Structures are given as C-alpha cells and as structure tokens.
Amino acid sequence: MFELLPDWEEPDESCLPRERNAGYLLNLRGLVDPLPDAFYSDLATYATAARSEGRYLVITAAERVWARTHTAGSYAGIAVVPIGRPNAIEITKKALDSQEKTEGRGAWLHEEGSVFRNLLPEKAPPADAVRLARVIGKATDIKDDTVLDEYRGWRDLLTKWFGGTDTQEPPKRAIRIATAFLDCVPASVVLNCADILLKHPKVDWPAEKGGLLAGPDAATRLEQADVDFDSTAGTASLEEKRPGLGKAMLQYLWLRREQLVPVLHQWLQDISATNGPANDHLACLATALTGLAETAGVGTVFNLVEKWLDSNRKEDRQLAADLLSELAAHPLLGAQTRKKLARWARGKSLPVRQRAVAQACGGSFGRTFTSEALTRLRYVLETPGDSFVQSEAIATLRSLAAEPELSLQVVDTMASWCSTVQTGAATFLALFGLSVADNHPSDLALVKRLLEAEGARGEALRARLTDGWRDLFESDEKETGQALLRWRRAAESGELPVAEVVDLIIALADVRSSPLNHPIKQVITPAGPLHDQLVDRFLERVLQSVDSAPVSTAPDSDEQRERGTACDDNELPM
Numbered sequence: 240m241f242e243l244l245p246d247w248e249e250p251d252e253s254c255l256p257r258e259r260n261a262g263y264l265l266n267l268r269g270l271v272d273p274l275p276d277a278f279y280s281d282l283a284t285y286a287t288a289a290r291s292e293g294r295y296l297v298i299t300a301a302e303r304v305w306a307r308t309h310t311a312g313s314y315a316g317i318a319v320v321p322i323g324r325p326n327a328i329e330i331t332k333k334a335l336d337s338q339e340k341t342e343g344r345g346a347w348l349h350e351e352g353s354v355f356r357n358l359l360p361e362k363a364p365p366a367d368a369v370r371l372a373r374v375i376g377k378a379t380d381i382k383d384d385t386v387l388d389e390y391r392g393w394r395d396l397l398t399k400w401f402g403g404t405d406t407q408e409p410p411k412r413a414i415r416i417a418t419a420f421l422d423c424v425p426a427s428v429v430l431n432c433a434d435i436l437l438k439h440p441k442v443d444w445p446a447e448k449g450g451l452l453a454g455p456d457a458a459t460r461l462e463q464a465d466v467d468f469d470s471t472a473g474t475a476s477l478e479e480k481r482p483g484l485g486k487a488m489l490q491y492l493w494l495r496r497e498q499l500v501p502v503l504h505q506w507l508q509d510i511s512a513t514n515g516p517a518n519d520h521l522a523c524l525a526t527a528l529t530g531l532a533e534t535a536g537v538g539t540v541f542n543l544v545e546k547w548l549d550s551n552r553k554e555d556r557q558l559a560a561d562l563l564s565e566l567a568a569h570p571l572l573g574a575q576t577r578k579k580l581a582r583w584a585r586g587k588s589l590p591v592r593q594r595a596v597a598q599a600c601g602g603s604f605g606r607t608f609t610s611e612a613l614t615r616l617r618y619v620l621e622t623p624g625d626s627f628v629q630s631e632a633i634a635t636l637r638s639l640a641a642e643p644e645l646s647l648q649v650v651d652t653m654a655s656w657c658s659t660v661q662t663g664a665a666t667f668l669a670l671f672g673l674s675v676a677d678n679h680p681s682d683l684a685l686v687k688r689l690l691e692a693e694g695a696r697g698e699a700l701r702a703r704l705t706d707g708w709r710d711l712f713e714s715d716e717k718e719t720g721q722a723l724l725r726w727r728r729a730a731e732s733g734e735l736p737v738a739e740v741v742d743l744i745i746a747l748a749d750v751r752s753s754p755l756n757h758p759i760k761q762v763i764t765p766a767g768p769l770h771d772q773l774v775d776r777f778l779e780r781v782l783q784s785v786d787s788a789p790v791s792t793a794p795d796s797d798e799q800r801e802r803g804t805a806c807d808d809n810e811l812p813m
Contacts, residue, residue: 240261240262240263240264241256241261241262241263241264242263242264242266243255243256243263243264243265243266244266244607244608245265245266245267245269245270246607246608246609246610246611247610247611248581248610248611248614249275250274250275250278251278251281252278252281252282252284252285253281254610255285255296257288257292257294258294259292259293259294260292260293260294261293261294261295262294262295262296262297263294263295263296263297264297264299265296265297265298265299266299266570267298267299267300267301267304267305268299268300268301268570268571269569269570269571269572269573269574270300270301270304270574271303271304271574271575272304273303273304273305273306274300274304274305274306282317283316283317286316286317287316289316290316299322302321305319324362324364324365325365326361327359327360327361327362327363327364327365327367327368328348328359328361328368330365330368330369330372331345331348331359331368331369331371331372331375332345332348333345334368334369334372334373335372335375335376338376340376341372341375341376344375344376347375347378347381350381352381352382353381353382354381354382354383354384354387355371355375355378355381358371358387358390359371367390370389370390370483371390373389373482374386374387374389374390377389389481389482389483389484392483392487392490393481393483393484393487393488394487394491396481396484397487397488397491400412400415400465401491401492401495401496409437409442409444410433410437410444410460410463410464411463411464411465412464413433413434413436413437413442413444414429414430414433414460414461414464414466414475415464415465415466415477415488416433416436416488416492416503417429417430417432417433417436418464418466418475418476418477418485419477419484419485419486419488419489419527420432420485420489420507420517420523420524420527420528421475421517421520421523421524421527422475422476422477422478422479422485422523422527423472423474423475423476423478423479423523424474424475424517424520424523425473425474425475426457426458426461426468426473426474426475427457427473427516428516428517428520429461429466429475430457430460430461430475431510431516432506432510432516432517435506435509435510435515435516436502436506439502439505439506441502442502458470461475467479467480485527485530486527486530486531486533486534487534489527489528489530489531489534489535490531490534490535493531493535493539494535504543504546507524507543507558508547508550508552508554508555511524511554511555511558512552512554513553513554515554518554521554521557521558521561522561524558524561524562525558525561525562525564525565526565528540528543528562528565529562529565529566529569529572532566532569532572533569533571533572537566537572537575537576540562540566541579543559543562544559544562544563544595547559548591548592548595549591551591556591556594556595556598557598559595560595560598560599560601560602561599561602563576563580563595563596563598563599563604564598564599564600564601564602564603564604564605565602565603565604567580567599567603567604567608567611567612568602568603568604568606568607568608573608577604577608577611577615580596580599580604580615581614581615581618583595583596584596584597584615584616584618584619585618585621585622586624587622587623587624587628588624589624590623590624590625590627590628593619593623593624593628593631593632594627594628594631596615596619597616597619597628597631597632597634597635598631598635600612600613600615600616600632600635600639601634601635601638601639605635605639605645606639606642606645609639609645609648609649610648610652612639613636613639613648613649613652616632616635616636617656617660617662619631619632620632620633620662620666621660621661621662633666633669633670636649636653636666636670637670637682637685640653640670640685640689641685641688643692646688646689646692646696646700647696647699647700647703650689650700650703650704650707651699651703653666653667653670653671653707654667654703654704654706654707654710657706657707657710657711657714658710658713664710664711664714664715667707667711668711668718668719668722670682670685671685671686671689671704671707671722672722672725673686673722673725673726673729674722674725683729683734683735686726686729686735687734687735687736689701689704690704690735690736690739690740690743691736691739701739701742701743704743705743705746705747708723708743708747709747709749712747712758712759716758716761717761719758720758720759720761720762721761723744723747723759723762724761724762724765726740726743726744727740727744727762727765727767727769727773728767730769731767731768731769737769741769741772741773741776744759744762744763744773745773745776745777745780747759748763748777748780759777763777
C-alpha cells in the first residue's frame, strides 16, 4: 500500500503509478477546485488497465472536488462511495481501548457524574475525538476536570494569562509569547527575544536597575512565567507538557489582542535580523506561523509575508521563504498556497516575490511536491523580473538536483525542458554547463555526483543527461560543444570521472547521419590527454555503424564507382 501526493500542476492521470498488484491512496482533501472533465475520462482508462493488473486506487476527495458522480458504475471500473463523517464518540472509544492504560475509559463518555459526559458531539471532527481521548488518558479519575482545558483549546489558561490588567504581567507575557514562537529552542534565545519585545516602544517596559546582575537566572524567569525549562537540554517549552498551547496562544493573540499584532510583526522582524537572537531559528518561527495559519487563516500569514518582503532585508526574505515553503507543503493549506505561488512566480513586476518563490521551492515544498516546485521555477525563469531572480532560481535547482532522492526527477525535468521550454536550453547549461561566467563552484561537484551515481539510478541519470545534451546540439551546436568541451577538460584534470564523460560524449555521436561532420567533433578533436581515446572510441562507433547498416542493392553511380568506398585521409575530422 502506498500513499500518493497530488504533485501536479493540473490533475493528470498520467502521473499515477502503474505497478502490478499494488494498492494506492490518493488524498485530494487539500484541493479546492473541482477536478477537470478530462481527468475522469482518463481515470476510466486507468481503471480498465488496473483491473487486469491487480492494481487498486482509492481517491478521497470532498464532494465539491469530485463533482462527476456519473462516473460511478462497474462499466467504468470506478466505484463512487459517499463517506459520511465517522461517529466521533466511537473514535474516542477505540482510541482509548487501543491502549492498555486507558482501556475501558470509553464508558466515561456516558457515565453519570463524569465530567466527560456529553462533552463530544457525535458529528464532531475526528481530530477533536482523538484530542479528547488523549485528555481522558491524562485524567486521574472520572471527575478530574483539570484536564478539560486542553480539550477546550486552553481557553481558561489563556484568559488567566492574558485577560487581566495586572501591570506586573508584561515580563511573564513576553516570555510566554517568545516561547510560543520558539518552542524547544535554547532558553537564552527565548529570554533574549522576550527582552526585545519588552523594549518595543508600545510596550516600553523599564529595565531593572542593576541590569544583568539584578534579574534571576533563566530557570527562575521561566518558572515565574509558567514555562517549562529542560535543564538537560537548556531549552524552554510550552508544548512539551501542554500540547497545542503554543498554537492556541497565537490564535488567541491574533483574534483577542488585535492591537498587539502590529507590535508582534515588528518584533518578529527584529528577532530574525542578522544579529537577532532568533536568526538561527527561522525554521522554528516558520513552523509556528504555519500553525497560526491553520487557525487564523492563510491570509493572515500572507499579510506578514508581504510586509517582510517589502522590507527587502535578507533575513526577512529568508523567513518569508521558509514560511511559504512550509505552507505550500501543508496537507490542508498547501493547495491554496501553491496556487498563489504560481501567480507570484509569473509576476515579473514584483521580482522580490519571485525571489521568495524561488527560495521557497528549495525547502520542504520542493522536497514534498517536487514537480509543482519545478513548474514554479520554470515560471520564474520564463519571466524573471531581474537577474537576481534568475540566479535564485538556478541556485534552487542546483540544491534540488543535489538531493539523491530528487536528482533523477530534476535531471529528467531539465532534459525534457531542453526540447519543450523556451528557456530550457539556457537552464540546462546554467546547471550543468560548468560556465566560467556562472561563478558557482558547486557546479562541478554537482555534475561529478550525478555522473558517479551507482546502480539503475546512475544509469538513468547519465541517460537523461545525454538526452539533454543531444537536444542542445539541435538548438545551438557551438555553445553546446563549448560547454561539453569543458566537461572533457574537467575529466582530463581529474575533476570529473573519465569513463563516464567519455561514454557520454561518444553516445552523443549520431553516426547514422554524416558521422564525419557531426558537431561532436569540436569536443573530440582538440588536443589533450583524452584525444586518442575519444578518437578511437568514435571510429569504433563509426565502424560498428557501418557493419550494422543494411546493404543497399541499388547500383552505384559512376561517381561512387570512381571514388570507391574509402575516404581520403584529409576528409577525416580527426
């Protein structure tokens, strides 16, 4: 059984795998638009083949997405089954009964005097049912109402922490807010971020007389704020003992303390700056803000992203890119985010957005939805707003191609672009051409890693690189020959593997048509340590081609009879 991700620009049946005797689950719950008509007809064709090959595919989708119920029926091989929401109470009972410690506690949902009785509606979301099971598992008995606040989203605790007007609370509140954004980060980082929040002009909390010598140690400050301190790791956490509290706090602040939101916007910029205490923890900030998007809406977070991009600071752009990447890979928010990134990628009038998209494609988005990320990088490269945008996109392609589990897909896509995309040839050369003007030292290391890959993956990589070079010769013989000559020179100097480079160069010699005038000669003929080996291999290929060529029965012309079958030495391009 395998779970599939809808890694496509448009729903496409050709992306579905075709292994025999396999089962697949395609989860489309994150989609918001109805599936196109062509997908259903293609799916019926897929179903016909699947029946004879022992292959099963289950697709889960909302009714608004799966709009064509007429495809139901055995004639199409597609069974459409409406699935209602499961009974939440039954989910909670099963979750409790699955653990020895909590087995039998499902009865607490009905028993008289139980604080958990009638707490969960039957039609509640499954996530609520699982959360209630976790809460009941922590209870000491049937009347333990101290655990209910977690199930209710910590509303009582948050009201206690932020609902009052105690003028002595700001230091504690600042520490709690900092921890919500930076959970399980070193306590020193959390406290430094809290101090920066206290110094904001709209907070203006006076520093203690005596400065660093006056205040308590980190453990005491955290304890006073009711934040957990791990003395072994030296980290601060809200979530370790109170799951969901950090996310609930951010939602509370954005919805209940709106006047504080602009302050937090500025504070996030300050702590993520080059010299800011959270600069090394941008991914943690991005994860926290993704949690905020789940509760307060993705639009809330995009407003933050656009403010960071407007500042044009490197740190702000990186934080924005990390956040966009997290959102684009999110199971529920991803489809909406990826759609917006596609629009941004095409918008050359706002190159700062294009750069953010290019950076985002190199994160979790590119690793999870590689095909969609590559498509957005193509949009960027087709209409770059400036040269920095182009460089950022190429850098991201390099980083993806360097990932062993992604390299084949990236190289395959780059090779296909050579013949199908306007900017494909330039992109292929920028990635693999070892251009001296490109000034990216990682080029050589990347090409070496791809050429030296082992097994079936290595063979496939070299085959697709060969295909890409072959298509490049069709579009620009001179530039392609110069780029490939750089590969040869790198092999001669020991920077690239000799055998693989020679094999690839010879594979490009299409000896079936004008072998002695093939553009590959500009790579083979220059003097150098590999000259003789390349010439010998090329002639061997020519002879093999002649031996395997069909014999013509047509009479020779007078000119052919006069010249014979041998070539004059001066005609050899060697």
